[in-house]
Amino acid sequence: DADVTQTPRNRITKTGKRIMLECSQTKGHDRMYWYRQDPGLGLQLIYYSFDVKDINKGEISDGYSVSRQAQAKFSLSLESAIPNQTALYFCATSDSGGAQETQYFGPGTRLLVL
């Protein structure tokens, strides 16, 4: 979805390195999310943010941190990358919630930690 962009699309890094994955959206949504996808496991929530001042841990936040620089930008950092953080990472946005809430996903960032 061109309304949600992620950079970089692919990244190879080494164990112990700090890296940042960036997400931008033009949908005007308040809510943003970071997920990781591992084969056979579906998507797991890392962090979510309801607005610039509201950031929350998801199911698997250990080893990750986030920054919500603006309504449109939500970055995910791996402070010291490890091989089991090799995965496909998705950013998503949604509007203000309720039964009609739908999440819209970016194209993903494929990360390989050596």
Next chain:
Amino acid sequence: AQSVTQLDSHVSVSEGTPVLLRCNYSSSYSPSLFWYVQHPNKGLQLLLKYTSAATLVKGINGFEAEFKKSETSFHLTKPSAHMSDAAEYFCVVSEPWGYQKVTFGTGTKLQVIP
């Protein structure tokens, strides 16, 4: 707690034949249900969603799904498969839980044979 089970990890059909991808869910609330599709090296695209309106939901590209509360199912169907339908499909359940807690199934890979 909510959960979602996709009953088949792989489905193979011939082009022009019907598609059935099965999904069962459990939820303590009246959930919202979604199907997303992921084409190779692409992000997640919303196919359709159920949010307590009509039980038969029509989506994009000829797909539809029927919400059956008595069977706790939300199976995805298409009358005639096309080569471009080859992708991975995710069933998703969502219910209000502070944030709108979203649980992904583990995915079904659809292969379409010419």
